[in-house]
Amino acid sequence: MVVPMETEEMEQVTDGFALFTDRSVVAMRVNGELKDLATTVTETDTVEPVTIDSPDGLNILRHSTAHVLAQAVQAVNPEAKLGIGPPVTDGFYYDFDVETPFTPEDLKALDKEMSRIVRAGQRFIRRVVTDDEARAELAAEPYKLELIGLKGGAAEGGAVPGDAGESVEVGAGELTIYDNVDPKSGETVWKDLCRGPHLPNTRMIGNGWALMRVAAAYWRGSEKNPQLQRIYGTAWPTKDELRAYQHRLEEAAKRDHRKLGAELDLFSFPDEIGSGLAVFHPKGGIVRAEIENYLRDQLVSHDYELVNSPHITKGSLFETSGHLQWYKEGMFPAMHLDEEIDGEGNVTKQGQDYYLKPMNCPFHNLIFRARGRSYRELPLRLAEFGTVYRYEKSGTLSGLTRVRGLTQDDAHIYVTDEQVKDELKRQLEFVFETLRGYGLDDFYLELSTKDPDKYVGSDEQWEVATETLREVGMESGLDLVPDPGGAAFYGPKISVQARDAIGRTWQLSTVQLDFNQPERFELEYTASDGTKKQPIMIHRALLGSIERFFAILLEHYAGAFPLWLAPVQVIGIPVADEYAPYLGAIVAQLKGSGVRAQIDGSDDRMQKKIRNATTSKIPVQLIAGETDRAAETVSFRFRDGTQENGVPVAEAIERIRAAIADHRMVATQGDL
RNA sequence: GCCGGCUUGGCGCAAUUGGUAGCGCACCGCUCUUGUAAAGCGGUGGUUGCGGGUUCGAGUCCCGCAGCCGGCUCCA
Known part of the structure; x- marks a missing residue:
């Protein structure tokens, strides 16, 4: 929220340049909406200044820098077609369709051209256009034309549906083009479809920016679309702030768990084993054991039952659970066993498909179902350090944080309808207490709700469950951030995000409701009145995966563990x-x-x-x-x-x- | 999976325009060891990720594959 520095009483029509002489003011809020300083306002408007170092101001700075990048790209390569160029955390990017990808040398040339544009002090001039005018002016920009088409569908005052940054280009309502005007000649040297607002001129970008890296990105975020070349940059109000940011990146690189893992002889990923499959060396092994032992003690003292299950199973189990239907492409392929073939090649004995397990819950359901259950046993809390295998796409693997073999600290809690809320509360408290024991104590919560395209169960079930999670989250007193569409197909979840020593946040524990699996496995217990009832299942992972948690602690402590975790004390x-x-x-x-x-x-x-x-x-x-x-x-x-x-x-x-x-x-x- | 980059002894790095693969740390051996961040000397170790190709000659150039890194997509 921007606090008004001063609210001017206006007697007549004026603009932001006249109202705010402070040079750090780069835009303004007029009746709550962000506008260029050049916007005219009247005495009935409420006007607040936006300074360059405010969150809004930084976004404007970064977005304007993205424009300068795009202009530089087209100056160097007029054939480049423009994608989108929104601000992001700490910086910005701009996507381009170019014949050949950018090289590091290209970045140097672009850097030079951008400096020239910044020094030229080009003015950003906003101009309202009709759809047809925009189409005519941007006839050579196919992606921009597509965005103009999208604008019609944009909701009132909102973003483009499925927004992935497009709303920076086209907002709801009128369409605008920003002209970059050379202050000496008055000539328009470049222009871009853009909602704005922008800095008054490119000179205000100063020298606190840098191009960071190039990457490919799918147009509008879909694998089905062509890949564009994306250039990432960063921009800050001053050179000092840029340097401070670069310093923060260096500090983060120093505590990279992959680097520390090798330096401190904790773990490695031998090529001989395969991508995403780690081995823990003696020093890493003892740290890992300490992490697990502490959690195991916590589980036992908080009324959990420790269980164990095998690493592979017949496929039918995952048909029952639904995983083979929903996540087959993320599972290692089946091992086809026990088939017998005669001399002529005829199958004389039908084989069986076995799979490496990607989840532990179906096994725990079988344990629940192994005998009749009484309401007196509930909540029944089954916990296991269960090693699972997931066939993650090769490009997504990353150190210990994204692997193909991982050990989940996985608990499944079976409760009656009436017990749900108390149990959820208890779970959150247990999570906080345990995480503090590892030295993490700065948390917030995230509530992941239904993905309308991927869910099972009735809308009512989802609503009730989501509301219960919301209430428990609110009662915890922590910030509760919505994550719309972030839930798994079987139920909503609340997750605990932890901040580490250098302020980065990690999703750690998840507490997830599931009304699908009890039904699929026909789980039931005998209630006090003798009737059979279906329990509700709560999935609870506290550390997520041991491997990933290990990496998080390693980075949090930069390798300097507290005494109890240190490999050599x-x-x-x-x-x-x-x-x-x-x-x-x-x-x-x-x-x-x-x-x-x-x-x-x-x-x-x-x-x-x-x-x-x-x-x-x-x-x-x-x-x-x-x-x-x-x-x-x-x-x-x-x-x-x-x-x-x-x-x-x-x-x-x-x-x-x-x-x-x-x-x-x-x-x-x-x-x- | 897609795009780009990278790959030299365990680790970090060097190798003028293609012309006999080097250094530091670690490791091994010997000599040394008296109070708070590097004792000295010597030595082992690489068919330069793998497989092809161009060339009189390839760590250096070309093609394929693998692994890693940065993104995108995905993440039960």
């Missing part, structure tokens, strides 16, 4: 070989009490050992030499280089154990 560094036995005894005591402690027995000198321990992000270095041995003490050195000397051995061990138990971050003196 304590390393003993003797000042000289002579003190190795003394330290070794202490390390042995630590190991005996369950601490992952080692002694550095290499023939490196002490300083090198300290360096090695520090670069591998071990939280606690235990150092001992003559002084410590004589006093029966040890010295702590922490990740940041701070130290605490002469700590009595028994106290040191106890302090380490306590910090592990408390899931404490130990990074500096005073943390332990």
Whole structure:
């Protein structure tokens, strides 16, 4: 929301240039709508300034920069056809249909041309046109012509249906073209179909922008359409802000889990195994085990039952669940087993199709169904770390966050109608509590509702379920963001989004209602009045997949895990070989009490050992030499280089154990 | 799956216009080791992702494949 800096009393017709002399004002809101400063207003209008550093102002800056990019592209290559060029988070893009894709050299040339256009100070002039005029002027721009056609269908005051940025070009109501006018000659040097608003002139773009990368993108976001070449850029009010943004990107790159995974020897993706299939090395394996152990403890202490199921199954199970109908292309192909063929090639015994499981829920349904169930057992909470396999498209695979083999911490909770709401509330609380234990504590919620093109069940079921989720979400006190059409086909879901240490958000836990599977599996329980009733099923994944959660924690902590998660928690560094036995005894005591402690027995000198321990992000270095041995003490050195000397051995061990138990971050003196 | 880029010893990088594949770290060996981020010397290791082709000669050029990266589409 833009807070009015000043609301002018107007006596007559004027415009934004006259109203706002502050140069940081780049546009204005007239009666709530964004307009160019050149728009004329009267005394009955409510006018608010839009500064360049406000969210609206940044969007305008970025959109105007996108126009300059498009102009530069057509200056370099007049054959390029224009797609769309909206602002996006931190920047903008513009799509082009060109004969040959852009190269890095092309970007350099475009960068130069853009600088020239910015310096020229071309004015953005808005001009209302009729559909026919627009068609005539843009006859050489087939994609723009398509957008003009779409405009007719646009809802009142809203965006183009299925909007993927097109609304930047054509809004509802009148159609407008922006002319780029050279201030010296008064000539129109370029023009583009655009809803606006824009900066008053290109000079205001300044030098806080950069072209980032090229990529292909389907026209209007559909695989069925041709691919256009997309250029991404970023734009900021000042060069300093651009540099700060670039610095943020570098910082994020430093904590990339793929990089840290190799550096810290946590996991790898051997080509020999196949794309999207990871192996965890010893150091990654122990972190993973700690992640799971903590969650398992939480499950047991919160009334879950631990179950287990196999990795493959006959296809009929996934026919019952519906997965083979809905997601077959995302499953590994069937293994056709047990077929027998005689000498003539005739099938003498019918075979069976087995599939790697892409989901755990059907198995849990079978466990529910394994015997008669009483209402007294509900809510029944079945949980499993279930490894599933999904045939993700090759281009979508990415590190540990998008893989083909993953372990879900998957729980299915069977409840009566009356229990749904309380159970959902309980689930959310459980999720928050558990995530905090991992060191994540900044959350918001997202409510994913029905995709009108892909759902089963009655509208009423969906409405009731969605409303219940909404109420529970609202009662949590967290922000609840709508995600229309984001639900799976079988029911709405509420998901917990967590912000990490550098402000990025990740979708973590999901709590999803399902009224489809209980029906398909004919699940039932005996109610208190002796009648058979169908339970409602809640899918609850807390971490999502262990692999992805591992990646998120690794990036959140930039590899510097809290003590309980660190692969090596304590390393003993003797000042000289002579003190190795003394330290070794202490390390042995630590190991005996369950601490992952080692002694550095290499023939490196002490300083090198300290360096090695520090670069591998071990939280606690235990150092001992003559002084410590004589006093029966040890010295702590922490990740940041701070130290605490002469700590009595028994106290040191106890302090380490306590910090592990408390899931404490130990990074500096005073943390332990 | 689609578009583009990339691929040199475990890791990070070098190799003038095609002309005998190098460096640092890691690893191994020897000598050294006394208080908080790199001791010294020596050594092993690559048919330059794989398969074809052009050439007297290919890490350098061309084609195909694989893997990875950035996007798009998808994500139960």
